[in-house]
Amino acid sequence: MKKLFSWLLFFQAAALYSQIPDWRFGFEYDETEPNFLIGIFEHHHDTLLSRMARVSEAQQIRGGINVNGISWDLMQDSDTSAIDFSKTDAWVKRFQKYGFEFVFYFVANAPWSYPDNRTCIDVVSLIPEECAPDSNHWQHWYNYVKAVVERYDGDGVEDMPGLIIPIRFYVMEQEVYVNGTGNGDPSEQAGQGFWEDNMANLIRLHEVTWQAMRDADPSGNSKLVGSGGLWFDLYSDFPDYPDINGPTVQARLNGDNLGGSLYTQSWDSLSYLISRLGNDSGGVKCDYIGWHPHMGWKATDQSLRFVKTFAPGKPIFVDDMWSAMFTATQPNDGFTQFIGGDSIEGDFPNQLISDYQALISGTNNGDSAVINWYNAKTAREAVKCFATTFGEGAERVCYSMTNDPNPQNPAYNLFTGPWRWTGMTGHKNTNYIMKPSAWTMKILIEKLHDFTSVARLPVSDNPYTRVYRFDRVRGTACLVAWSEAGGHTETPEIPNGETVMIPVMTDSLSVLSVITEPGVESAEEEVVAAGNLFSRQLGFSPLILEETGSFTAIENVSERISWNVFPQPFDHTLNIGFDTQTAGSFHLILQQISGKRIWESEKLLKFPGWNIFTLEVPAVVPGVYILQLVGENGYGGSKLIVCQRQ
Numbered sequence: 001m002k003k004l005f006s007w008l009l010f011f012q013a014a015a016l017y018s019q020i021p022d023w024r025f026g027f028e029y030d031e032t033e034p035n036f037l038i039g040i041f042e043h044h045h046d047t048l049l050s051r052m053a054r055v056s057e058a059q060q061i062r063g064g065i066n067v068n069g070i071s072w073d074l075m076q077d078s079d080t081s082a083i084d085f086s087k088t089d090a091w092v093k094r095f096q097k098y099g100f101e102f103v104f105y106f107v108a109n110a111p112w113s114y115p116d117n118r119t120c121i122d123v124v125s126l127i128p129e130e131c132a133p134d135s136n137h138w139q140h141w142y143n144y145v146k147a148v149v150e151r152y153d154g155d156g157v158e159d160m161p162g163l164i165i166p167i168r169f170y171v172m173e174q175e176v177y178v179n180g181t182g183n184g185d186p187s188e189q190a191g192q193g194f195w196e197d198n199m200a201n202l203i204r205l206h207e208v209t210w211q212a213m214r215d216a217d218p219s220g221n222s223k224l225v226g227s228g229g230l231w232f233d234l235y236s237d238f239p240d241y242p243d244i245n246g247p248t249v250q251a252r253l254n255g256d257n258l259g260g261s262l263y264t265q266s267w268d269s270l271s272y273l274i275s276r277l278g279n280d281s282g283g284v285k286c287d288y289i290g291w292h293p294h295m296g297w298k299a300t301d302q303s304l305r306f307v308k309t310f311a312p313g314k315p316i317f318v319d320d321m322w323s324a325m326f327t328a329t330q331p332n333d334g335f336t337q338f339i340g341g342d343s344i345e346g347d348f349p350n351q352l353i354s355d356y357q358a359l360i361s362g363t364n365n366g367d368s369a370v371i372n373w374y375n376a377k378t379a380r381e382a383v384k385c386f387a388t389t390f391g392e393g394a395e396r397v398c399y400s401m402t403n404d405p406n407p408q409n410p411a412y413n414l415f416t417g418p419w420r421w422t423g424m425t426g427h428k429n430t431n432y433i434m435k436p437s438a439w440t441m442k443i444l445i446e447k448l449h450d451f452t453s454v455a456r457l458p459v460s461d462n463p464y465t466r467v468y469r470f471d472r473v474r475g476t477a478c479l480v481a482w483s484e485a486g487g488h489t490e491t492p493e494i495p496n497g498e499t500v501m502i503p504v505m506t507d508s509l510s511v512l513s514v515i516t517e518p519g520v521e522s523a524e525e526e527v528v529a530a531g532n533l534f535s536r537q538l539g540f541s542p543l544i545l546e547e548t549g550s551f552t553a554i555e556n557v558s559e560r561i562s563w564n565v566f567p568q569p570f571d572h573t574l575n576i577g578f579d580t581q582t583a584g585s586f587h588l589i590l591q592q593i594s595g596k597r598i599w600e601s602e603k604l605l606k607f608p609g610w611n612i613f614t615l616e617v618p619a620v621v622p623g624v625y626i627l628q629l630v631g632e633n634g635y636g637g638s639k640l641i642v643c644q645r646q
Contacts, residue, residue: 024390025056025445026064026103026398028320030423032409033069033087039408039428042094048403048432049098051425055438058446062099064169066319066398067091071107072144073128078112079140083147089160092152096165103319103398104152104170106145108205113137119198121191130173130194132201141205142212145170149216169396170213171225171319172206174290176273177266178229182331184261188269195227199269202227203276206285214284225317226277226286228307229270233336235302236295236344241463244306257338259331271310278311288317288395295336296323296344297384301463304392316394323381323437324374324401324421327360346484347377347492347540363422371422376516378422379437380492383444383514383542384466387480391454391468399424399441403432439515443523447478447512447544459500460485465538467502476547477505483538495539502534505547509534512544565627572619576629577612589628590617598625 034042056062070091076083092102109128114120120131133141150158154166179193187193195202210224234253240246253263277285289311293300300321307316325345326335333356334341341356342349352373353359362370382399389397403423424438451470457479459467465483472478483497493516509530512523523544528534534545564577576588586606590599599618 022060023056023063023101024396024449024451025059025386025441026066026101026319026396027052027056027402028398028400029065029067030400030402030404031406031428038406040406044428044432045094047428048425049095049100051432051434051438052100052402053098054434055424055442056445056449057442059449061101061165064101064103064396064398065095066103066105066171068105070105071128072110072113072141073107076110076144079137083144085148085151085160088148088152092160092165092167093162096163099165101165101169102152102167104148104167106148106170106172106209108132108141108173113140117197117201119201121189121196123191123196129191129196131197132205138208142208145209145212146216149213149222153217153219153222155217155219166221168221169223169225169288169317169319170209171290171317172209172227172286173202174228174320175230175292176202176227177269178231178263178337180232180331180335180337182259182261182337184257184259184263185265186261188266199273199276202273203285206277207283210284210286223287223317224285225288225290225319226314227273228289228291229266229273230292230294231299231303231306232338233295233299233334233341233344234338235306236299236336237339238298238302238463241302242305244302244309252338258336258340261337274307274310278314286314289314290317290319291394292320293318293385293389294320294322294326296325296381297388297466298344298464300385300388301392304389304394308393318389318394318397320400321385321389321397322400322421323385324378325356325359326421327356327363329356329360333357346488347490350490372518374422375436375518377492378435379440379514379516380541382437382441383480383544384482386444386448387468387542388466390448390451390470391456391466401437403427404430434521436515436517436520439521440523443512443515443544447546448472450474451478457502459502460498462498465498465500467500476549478547479504479545480542481536481538481545482540482542484540486539489540492540495537495541497538497540499535499537502536502545503532504530504534504545506530506549508548510546510548511536512546514541514544516541572616574615574617575612576615577610578606579610580606581608583607586629588615590620590625 031040031045031048032038034040034045053062070088074087075085095102107130109130111128113133114131114137116134116136117131120129123129149170151160152163152167154163173195176195177188177193179187181187181192206226213222213224214220216222234249239248253267255262274289277289289307291303291307293303304316325341325348328335331337332340349355353362353370359370359374363374386397401421401423403425404427406427407429424441425432425434448470450473452473454468454470457467457469459465462485464485467479467481470478479502481502485498486496489496507530509528511526511528515523566575584606585603587603588601598620601615604613
């Protein structure tokens with residue numbers, strides 16, 4: 001992996017995508033249909049969705065929300081039946097009432113569609129297999145997909161009555177292979193995963209689905225999120241970092257894991273699947289690669305490297321992300337398969353919570369100290385997970401932790417216990433009380449929802465130290481920073497990591513801490529002088545650093561100049577073009593990332609309207625530099641530049 005990552009690529013804050021998305025942060029909904037037997041009524045949805053709308057209110061659309069359970073089997077019970085849209089319509093209306101966009105799951109699981117599919121693994125289960133149609137029913141799948149997209153694309157043709165917020169993202173089968181039983185490849189071969197068919201049929205399913213979607217919505221506004229997987233704790237301790245397939249990883253896949261199981265077929269299958277989805281030759285298969293990071297920011301980092309290695313040209317859509325430690329005990333502590341939860345948590349175990357069983361017991365028994373620690377960790381990890389996920393290539397991310405499991409819902413409680421995870425809010429018996437991670441996420445969404453590009457800053461060679469810079473539509477940047485380089489800590493709130501020098505563009509920074517205390521709704525904030533560099537010791541608890549509107553060395557900025565610098569990269573000759581409302585003088589300053597000034601231009605004159613200048617810059621060592629434009633009366637702007645000797 002290139003040492004400086006994407007920070008080296010652009011002088012201008014190049015947008016990741018052609019348009020600014022109207023939501024970056026979404027959710028996976030943890031509640032189920034209103035039903036007396038499991039104790040959920042419509043007013044519970046109203047309460048929970050009002051909480052979620054408050055968390056994500058900074059976004060133009062409050063976010064996308066996906067719901068597991070609405071599948072082909074439930075919508076069409078035979079090949080001659082009409083498609084039943086009643087449940088899906090209800091979810092679309094329920095979500096759009098609070099400003100959310102519904103994210104639809106395509107699940108190929110209608111038993112009548114695959115009786116002659118000989119590669120479909122027959123599993124004795126109450127849940128239908130998820131398999132591709134047989135040769136007699138591919139057209140039925142195409143018709144189903146086309147009908148769904150036509151109903152919800154918002155083009156005014158055969159739309160759902162009352163549709164206000166169209167569905168734009170359709171998600172294919174997820175978590176295919178490596179299904180969580182801990183038994184490795186044999187369990188996949190027995191059909192115990194989330195896809196009971198082969199990869200060839202899954203890839204064909206993508207091609208047919210994408211074509212049906214495009215035929216229903218030629219505008220291309222409806223997007224297909226391709227299948228993905230998850231690697232649980234395979235990467236959670238940065239094995240062989242940054243190599244995704246080094247000797248330690250290979251040893252784990254070949255049996256050096258908690259169950260002594262083989263995962264080589266799973267590795268090969270997922271690698272093949274992602275590489276094929278990332279290659280449009282022979283037919284487009286998807287618009288995004290889907291993935292489910294479930295084990296914290298470190299596992300997320302290397303998992304997304306895995307995805308980008310095999311599908312470098314596709315954006316990533318995460319529709320199911322966790323940040324809390326699992327407390328389920330199956331198949332192993334913390335729902336781990338490869339190395340075990342205790343060995344991957346740098347602030348766990350500790351004096352309060354000695355192991356996973358103590359965590360489970362403390363949360364189940366209502367121990368306030370244990371619960372407060374658990375909620376605080378969830379908030380800290382949420383910030384790090386989102387910063388890493390966006391920083392390593394994802395465009396949109398849905399957070400799975402809307403609420404604690406409903407204690408009356410056997411699907412969540414009977415088999416997993418009431419504290420399988422900790423949500424942003426409590427369960428219905430607590431009236432979905434907002435917890436520290438909810439208030440933290442509210443701040444994070446407010447600060448990052450309009451980012452246009454994100455880059456990891458090269459402040460350290462240690463992969464456990466991270467600073468991600470998010471450039472935003474509003475003009476100033478927001479940075480998220482932490483360091484776990486100090487190793488295990490009993491006090492994650494006290495920095496014990498590296499002290500780093502962070503290059504910034506403004507005179508001062510607003511420094512926000514993560515909300516970790518119960519009942520606290522706003523983060524502690526301090527405004528600090530920054531200059532060209534901001535120095536701070538980092539720790540397990542991340543900091544959110546927001547640049548002010550004041551540019552370095554300029555006290556009163558009345559106009560920010562947006563400019564173009566070309567060519568990129570350049571050698572000696574540099575062209576600068578910008579449009580300004582005012583006349584005046586300015587000069588340019590070229591600095592190293594460290595803040596050392598290495599060149600300053602003579603005074604130049606600018607005039608209202610379009611200005612263009614050609615300058616000869618002294619030869620410098622190829623690398624990354626800061627170029628500042630400093631103007632009289634407070635006019636100025638600053639950008640990152642990449643220099644390369646021809």
